[in-house]
Every structure is written in structure tokens, then in C-alpha cells.
Amino acid sequence: MLIACMKHCVLQHKTLSVITWAVTFTVGCLFMYLVGEYNFCYLEQWGTFFYDYHYVMSELCSYGGGARLVGSLLTQFFVVPWVGIAITAVLLSCVVTLFADVLYRLTKSEHLLPSTLFPVSILMLLLFNVNCQYSYLVSMLLFAAALTLHVRISGEWLRCVVAVVSAILLFMAAGQIATLYACVVLVVELLRDWRKGVRYLLLPAVVGAMGLYVVRAGWVGTWKHVFLPDGYFTLRLSAGTSMYLPCGLTVALFAVATLYRRFVARNAKVVVALVALQCVGVTAFVATNVPKYISADNEAFKRLNHLASHEAWDDIVSYCKHKPMTNVLHQNIFNMALAEKGALVTEVVKYPNIGVQSLFISGDKNPYILAMLSDVYFAMGHIAFSQLYAFEANESSGNVSPRMLKRLALASAIYDNKPLARKYIALLEKTHFYRTWADDMRRALDGDTASPLAEVLATKRACLFPDNRFSGSKGLDNDLEEILKVAPEHHATSQYLETIRLFIPTK
């Protein structure tokens, strides 16, 4: 029956493109929702877009800044749950559709369409790593668009000229993806006709020369940050080979497609088998890689973090009650919610804990842990530590974390450092989703009791130590005692103190 359909049901390429896009979008949305509903909300916490001329121009003028700017522009919308999933699914679907179009033009068939999902699925999974920049996806889309344009040009020399120009523009605007573009175009053209394809050696030469320039000029630190996808990962960390997979699979995909053109299957049964094999292969590929790229614990942490940022303590408690709670980061957030609810002392013994580390983890200095600790100490009323960790977290992530900027503005206001608070507020006023908060903060800073932030400002200001000391120098429990002397009504502090005493009985 399937063969009959294929014989008799001639789908237009455009119709198939639309179907491909729609199916990819739907499946992508469902998949990302199921495996990591709050992943993109969490990404948004670490970068936002500033509506500022100089910020935009400085990004545009930097290596790969165009893709980063678009990435930031899109990321700002991820503050709204589901939007990140939808936008990402749109972009991924566009990449798949453009890849499919290229494959169609290379092979004059739709037989290899399912294989477009190999590189794109890995790219999607990489987006669940908070250190993978969203600009990787944006850059891949630009690459796909450039490649689509390339294969649509029939004139030999025009195609070569356009390819060189595209490589240059990709290099400047999207960075490292230009290397992929140069490789794919070169491979495709050489496999098509090696005599004519030789002229495309110009592409890697141009990209290489430009890369050499940016390294020599000191714009980029290392060769791999210029030419390889490592440049789309947190630069001070080692990316690992997983970042190369989307690019490697893309090169392989189009190389195979170019070769396939010579051996296009005519037999319908062979075609069906080929398509089925690809579908099974993609399914197995994704199923095999999901556990490698997506950790249930990490996704749970992102969910808890999202709930904590909205002070949804009841939701945290009800979510955690049905979880094993063996992850110490989950315990930190869960215990914070219990403390805010006034139930930490009574409930903590009912759940897995490893002592005070379950209240406030120590040792790790990565920005994600630091940000969580800022929340925990803020809940305790220890403003000095909360401010310290917020500063370090924000600094470690390039000073663009809206969540940490909010905490820094609030902490500065608590300490009555108005000029400093106004500096952070001014930054948040340049965003779209935080300018209302910034306005509320400015009003609270100026003493407007009607501001929604006036109460939290007053409550936390009351927690400031009456006498100065070095934070934690006599033990955190001692610090909390001092807070309770001046703010006995700050119940979260007493909850934490009693729980610490529970874990470490005083002699």
C-alpha cells in the first residue's frame, strides 16, 4: 500500500517542505517539552538583550556578533515558559527544511530527507547544555540559508563568487560556522565535478586568512575558537567533541547526498527501505544520545530554579515530595522552599539530606551554583553573602544575567547604596521584560511605599547585622543568630538556624 502511494501520490516539493516543517516543529515542540520544559527559561537567566545602541553596535562589530545578537534578541523571550520551546522548534524546523531543500537539489529526490534530522537532532540536544550558546543554532540557520542559496545558483562562476561572499559574511556575522560552510561547499563541489570544484579551495583559503587575521589581531584567543564550534561554547571551558557532531554530521550528510545523486534508487521498494532505514536510524540515534546530553537531574534543577525565581514555594514543595530528592542541588532549593514556608525544621528529617550541604552547598564556584546560593542566602536574610554570590555569578557569566542584576540592585538598595543600585536598575531598564521591575525598584529606592518592592526592601534591610563582622568568621549559625537579634520575625532565618543546629548540635 505504501509503495502504491509512492507510485501514485506525487507530492510537490514545496508541499513536502511545508509538511516537513510542520511535522518537525510539532515533534520538536513535544520532545523539548517532555524532556526539558524549563530548559529555555533557564537559558534566559544567563543572558538577555539590551535595547541600547552602543551594546548593539559593539556586538555587531565583534567576531560572530551578529549571530550572538540575534541569539540574545530571541533569548529574552524565553522568560515566558513555552516560548523558548516554540522559537527553538521554529528555528530547528527551518534548518531541517532548508537542509531538505538542499538535499532535494543535490539528489533530485526526497529519499534522504529523514537524514536531515541527524545533525539537527544533536544540535537540539546540545541546547540543553547551558554552556552551549544559542548563537550556535542561529549560526546553523544562517549556514543553511547560505547553502540553500548556493545550490540554487546554476551559473558556475556566479555560484563561486556568491559562495566566497557568503563565506565572508558568515565569518563576520556568525563566526565559526563559516568553516562548516567552506567545508561543505568544497566537498559538494569536488564530488560533483572535481575539475570545477577545485576553484572552491578558495573558500577555506579565504576563511583561513580571515581567521588568521582575527587571531593575530587578538580578537579571538585560540584557533579552535575561530574555526571550530568550540567558539559556540562557554569560552573559558573545554567544549568537548559533542560540539563538533552537528558540523561533522552535516558535512557527511551533504557528501553522501552528492554521491547519492549518481546512484539514485529507482526501485520503489529500495526507496521505501532506504527511507525506513533512515527513520529507524534517526530514532535510534536520538534515543541513544538523549541520555548523553540531557540529564533528568539537570532538568529538574532548572524547573526548581524557575519556581524559586517566582517564589512558588508551594509548587516546589509539591514537586519535590514526589521525587527521590537525592540530588543535593535539589535539596538546597527544596529546603529553601520549606524554610520560606516555615516548615524546614519539621520536614527536613523526612527527606534525604547530607547535613548542612543540603542547606547550602559549598566548594563549587561555577556561576549556576553561585546564583542558587545567592537565592539561599537571600532567603536566610544573609544579605552580605547573597550579594557576594550574586556578584560572582553575574561576573562569571559576562554581566548579562538579568536575575543576578535584579539581586544586585536589590542588595545595593538594602545597603542604601543608591548610586550603585541605580546603575544596575539603569541596565535593567534597557531590557524589555525587566523594565517594569526596574521601575518598581527605582520607586522603592526613592522611598515610595506603594512600590511592590518596598516591602521586601524593608524586610531584608531589617536583617542587616547590627554590628559588623567578617561573614561566616564565627560560623554561619552565629551570623544567623545575629540576624535574628534584629529581625526576629524573619522566620526563614530561624528555620535555617534550627536546622543547622539539628545537623550540627552545639556543645
Add this chain to the structure above:
Amino acid sequence: MKRCTALSLIVMLLVCSCTYNVEVSKHISRQPDITPDYKGVTIPDNIAPLCFAMPDSCGVARMQVVCKTSHAEMTFDGSDGYVAPSESKWRTLLENADTLRVTLFAEKEGEWTEYAPFEIYIKHDKIDPYLTYRLIEPGYETWNEMGIYQRCLESYEQDDILTNKLTGYGCMNCHSFRKHNPDSMLFHLRVDYGGTYVVTNGNIEKLNTKTPQTQYALVYPSWHPNGDFVAFSVNNTKQMFHTTDINRIEVMDFASNVVVYDVGRHEIITSPKLFSPRSFETFPWFSPDGRTLYFCTSDSVPMPADYRDVKYSLCSIAFDPVGRTFADHVDTLYNARTNGKSVSFPRVSPDGKRLMFTLSDYGNFSIWHKEADLYMAELGSGDIRPLTMLNSDDVESYHSWSSNGRWVVFSSRRDNGLYTQPYIAYIDTDGTPHKPFLLPQKEKGYYESLMKSFNIPEFTTGKVRTTPYELSSVAKRERSVDVSFGGFR
């Protein structure tokens, strides 16, 4: 054809020279509030144009600034409450002028207001063309991107000397120049590619300066004027965080000593007067003639318990560069025990007449002390006075002299108490300071948006020509030369 061309040129000139048609409807007898505050400052005639704005709260849309000198008058228009004079017009204006009289007109809701004029004073003692500094967040234990940069003071151009994206995102610090010479400098890298890098006329040498005797890396460099020596401090530094103190953190030395590095012999020498277990010695600084080494010293006390009792005196010891020896006695210029305050960053003027230093209530990491202020000592008479014109309610610290001794740059947190900004001030021949001005920037709101502090500002007489790539290549590929301890001299 020629007539058309001439007409086109005239039209273009007219268009370009069109300024706002200002019809003043209100006169205000006070001077305008502007940011940065450039009212009454003294500037060199080769500085980049001073750009400034009216506060956003004033609601000013368009601005016009009329600048008059004794021989010229220029009008500059601005929008969005901000004015940025053009560089060419600015140069013309400052040429041969002593005073710039600035009248500001501001448009709000369609009405123009004229403010009382203010003056900017011009000195023809040129400022060194470049200022070098590190840009780093005023953070604590972690860092992200940082770099050492050089800024042309005659324009707004800022170039990298080295950024840590080229060196594995490690830390870099303590850049220092011999007699303001950009071709003779050193700096440190920490963590990846750690070491001290000495750059002399393009030749880059990587040193491992840790010895068993000194234990810690060399910091706070001071070049000997002949280039054969560099004085350093070796410090065991820790930091702790206040809960409520006006000063956010406390950075303190648990031990410190002063040493002198012999550049040619790759050897560290010192004196028992500089390397005592009973005291903390730090912040060395050579006099311009190279025969005196100034430094700060404090009694060593149990740390961190007695951190408020650590108060540094300003002392000096004679140094013989030929014999590589130190005198056996130390002179005290400022006695912390009797005066009750603590000295840091002694800096002698190039003519050797004066010494500027930072004074705080205690301790040595004065950038974290809001009470820290700048003081001047007359080396001839021994008189010490506060530089009230330069000081503010917040911290003033790290300072350095220009090569002609007429200008100083110093670090201040007066704007918001956390992010350090560089201020430049003129010092008269009799040592009188004039009102300082903030390093000018072209971009409106530059300092408000910047999330980094200007650290260790130093003047240089030219541009550092060694490229970031060359520096990073040596860092990555060259082996360090081990420095040895040459003993007490």
C-alpha cells in the same frame, strides 16, 4: 559645471554648519548639572573632547553648547541631552587658549533655557598621549574576561595590550613601565601560563619569579630608572567579607616583604630591613634618581584578628645600584604609630620634589576603604597635606604621575562606591592640585553601562607596540627563566 560644483559645496557647507536655532525663553542663573562634572576642571590642550550630558531626569531633548576662548568660538549641538564636540573643532578651540567659557542651552518641551556659563581651564603642559589600565570587575575570587588596555588620551581609541581570552582566561595584573616608556614594561599572568613577563624593545622574557625564600609571586612592581632593577613586594594576601561595614570586603596581607629583582642576573636581592618576619613591608617605589627606595611597613600582628591594627608607615632606604646594596638604616617620612593612619602606594614625582600617597584608617588595600584619600608630601620640607581638591566622600587610591610631572591619574569610586573610574588632575609647579576630570568617553552613558573597574592606571609616552598575539605566543610557547634568590645585601 564649475559653478554647479561650487554651489554644491556652498550648500553642503551651509547644511553642515547649520546649528539649532535657539530662541531662549528662560535664563537660569546657576550652572547646569552635567554628567560627568566638567565644570571648573583643568585639562591639557591635547586631551580628547569632553563629552557630557544633562541628567535624564531633566528631560532635556536637544542641547547646544557654545564654547568661547579669547580667540575662537565654536557651537556644538547635541541631542538626547548629550553633546559630543568634534575632535577637529575641539583642537582648534584649545589651541593657544587658557580658558574655555562654556554656555549651555537646553531644550525641554519646546522651550530653550540658557544656563549660567562655566569655565574649563586649559594648560599647555601636554599630557602623555597614552593611559594604560586593566579593566576588571571589582570582584572577589572569580573572574571572567579581563585585559590590559591602552587608551589614547588625544582620541577615544582603546586598544588591547593583552586580554585573557588569549591566555586561557587566567588573571593578569601589575603592568608597569620604566619611566613611562611603552617599550619597557612588565606584567604578571596567573593560573594558565603563569609568570612575570618583561618586555624590552619588543623582546619578551618569561620569568618564574617564585623562589623558596620568597614563596609568593612578585607584585607591586617599581622599575629602577636605569632599567637594571625592579622592586617588588611578595605578599601572602587573603580577603574576607564584611556583613555590614561600609567597606564591602577586607583584603589583608598575612605576610609581606620587599625585594629587588636584578634584571640582568635574574636574581632577587633584598635587605633585612625589607625582609623582616616582625613586620609587613610592601609597596616599594624607586625615586627618580634610583638612589632611594621608598616602601611601606607595618608591625606584623596576628591576622585576621587584629586587622584594624595594621597601619603602614612610609619609609625609605638608600639603594646603591652599582654595588647592589642597601643602606643599613631606614628613614621614616610618615609614622603610622604616631599619626594613626596607614599609607599605601607611595609615588614620587618625576622631578623628585614630591611624593603622593594614599592614606586610609588602616590596612593596605585602600581601594576597598571608602575613607582612603590622596596626600602629598614635600620631600624637601617633609610637609604633608591632604589633596582636598582631588578627594571625595568615597575612595581615592592608586595614582601615578605623568612623565612631565604636571598631571596625575588616580582611581576613584566617587560615582557609585564600587566601580573604579580614572580621574586626571593637573598639579602646579608648587604642588597645588586643580579640579580633576573624569577620563572622557565618546559614548553617552559609557561609565553607567560599564561593569568593570579601571585598575592600575599608568601614563605612557607612546603606544605599546608589542601585539597581544606576540605576548600570548611567548606565554604559550616559551619556557620560564627561573629566578634565583641572591640573598641579603
